[in-house]
Amino acid sequence: MQRIKVLGVVVILSMVALGLQTVTIAQSDTASSTGSATNQAVFVTVATPYSATPTVVTSSDVEQGFTSIGTATFNIDATVTYNVAVDSNNAGTSAPALSAFTIGKSAATACQLNLNGAGFVDGSPGPTSTGHVITTGTSGTDHTVALRIQWTQYTKAPSGTYNCEVEMTVTEAP
Amino acid sequence: MRRLIQLASILTILVAVGLATVTPAKTQPNLTIQILSGGNWTVSVTKDHVQLGRVDMNDQTQIEITADVNWKVTASVTLDAFPAGTQNPTNLALEVGSNDTPGQFNAGGGLVQTGAPGTVQFPVDLRLNLATLGNAPAGTYSFTITYTIQQQ
Numbered sequence: 147m148q149r150i151k152v153l154g155v156v157v158i159l160s161m162v163a164l165g166l167q168t169v170t171i172a173q174s175d176t177a178s179s180t181g182s183a184t185n186q187a188v189f190v191t192v193a194t195p196y197s198a199t200p201t202v203v204t205s206s207d208v209e210q211g212f213t214s215i216g217t218a219t220f221n222i223d224a225t226v227t228y229n230v231a232v233d234s235n236n237a238g239t240s241a242p243a244l245s246a247f248t249i250g251k252s253a254a255t256a257c258q259l260n261l262n263g264a265g266f267v268d269g270s271p272g273p274t275s276t277g278h279v280i281t282t283g284t285s286g287t288d289h290t291v292a293l294r295i296q297w298t299q300y301t302k303a304p305s306g307t308y309n310c311e312v313e314m315t316v317t318e319a320p
Numbered sequence: 321m322r323r324l325i326q327l328a329s330i331l332t333i334l335v336a337v338g339l340a341t342v343t344p345a346k347t348q349p350n351l352t353i354q355i356l357s358g359g360n361w362t363v364s365v366t367k368d369h370v371q372l373g374r375v376d377m378n379d380q381t382q383i384e385i386t387a388d389v390n391w392k393v394t395a396s397v398t399l400d401a402f403p404a405g406t407q408n409p410t411n412l413a414l415e416v417g418s419n420d421t422p423g424q425f426n427a428g429g430g431l432v433q434t435g436a437p438g439t440v441q442f443p444v445d446l447r448l449n450l451a452t453l454g455n456a457p458a459g460t461y462s463f464t465i466t467y468t469i470q471q472q
Contacts, residue, residue: 173349179381179465181361183448185403187458189367223370225456226405279455285371318405318457 187226188316193288194219200307208297212258215293220314223286227319228277232259232291234269238311246302256299257310260292268296269310276319289314349389353469356382356441365450373451378417379443383432383467386439390472395429395444395465403459413452414463417445427452429465434472 196218207213222228234257241253257269267273277287295308358381369375385393397411415425419433425447433442446465450456 173351174468174470175351175353176466176468177353177355177359177383179355179359179361179467180400180463181363181380181446181465182401182460182462183363183365183375184460185365185450185456185458187456189370191367223367225365225370225450225453226458227455284373286367 185225187318188222188224188228189286190314190316191221191286192218193221196293196312211298212294212296215295215310217290217292218312220289220291221286222277222289222316223284224277224279224316226279228316229319230261230275230277230289231272231315231317232261232274232312233272233315234259234293234310234312235271236311236313238309239269240307240309241300242304242306242308244302244304245300248299248301251299253308256296257312258294258296259312260294262289263292266292266294266296268299269293269312272312277316349471350387351389351391351469351471352386353393353467354384355467356384358382361446363448365448370450373449375448375450377446377448380446381444381465382441383444384439384441385435385469387435387469387471388437390434390436391469392434392472393432393467393469395426395432395467397429398464398466399461400464401460401462402453403457403461405455405457406461407454407456408452410452411463413449413461414465415447415449416465417447419444432467 196216201213201215203213235254239254239257245253254270255268258266259269259272260266261273261275264273291312293310293312295310297303361377361380363375363377365375385391395416397414397416399409399411402409412427415427416429416432418424418426418431419442420431432444
């Protein structure tokens with residue numbers, strides 16, 4: 147019995163001795179930071195506007211039924227897939243006071259728009275399109291909008307100034 | 321036999337005591353880290369950011385460490401909030417610069433800096449990689465960055 151006790155003491159002391167040599171202490175410290183980024187997702191700029199010089203209607207315009215105004219380019223940067231809508235239905239679109247239109251048409255519809263070469267449609271409501279999220283390093287995506295005034299929508303188009311104001315609206319695709 | 325056992329016991333005790341006293345006392349390393357400035361940041365994504373594909377925040381956060389041993393600081397990022405519809409909501413969108421390897425950014429965090437004992441202040445560069453998020457709707461993306469200092 148005495149021998150067992152002695153052996154027990156020996157074992158315990160040996161374990162203590164070994165344990166004293168293998169103790170290690172880990173130490174660390176932490177600090178936290180928080181931040182947030184607010185994303186607008188879509189950015190639209192007019193890269194190339196329509197000509198500031200008024201277009202004069204010619205006899206050939208009358209014969210063909212429309213007058214070409216030209217093309218504007220809109221540049222879109224986006225981090226999300228988006229929808230594009232173009233129209234001329236706003237305060238900047240007008241025709242002389244004595245103008246008259248075929249049924250369902252107006253100065254806004256007569257400002258026909260061609261978005262990205264898809265073909266001319268009435269300016270109100272205007273054409274639509276979709277676009278995709280940009281990839282790194284691009285300078286955005288250009289969207290071209292050709293404009294013409296469709297005289298066949300008028301039953302009476304007196305002399306004067308005809309204005310078309312083109313508006314592009316870009317929204318996140320649902 | 322009994323004397324032999326007693327002798328062995330005494331020797332063991334002496335060895336144990338000896339090891340305990342000879343083994344150098346292990347002192348706890350002193351390692352502290354604190355954020356001096358730039359710990360709470362906000363940024364608005366601009367058209368230029370979108371064209372670049374990322375938001376660079378150089379020297380965004382200033383950190384001070386004190387250490388009496390060789391040390392290393394690592395960072396880990398969590399994405400706390402993001403708009404509904406985010407295609408790839410991942411902490412990997414926020415990248416943390418490595419001062420030991422200038423120009424290198426670690427997505428979601430990683431090694432920031434190592435050093436020798438002393439008190440050292442250093443800046444941390446951050447970068448939000450918009451492309452990592454994929455389809456990223458308008459809204460606020462919130463992150464927490466935890467900096468940890470450890471003995472090397």
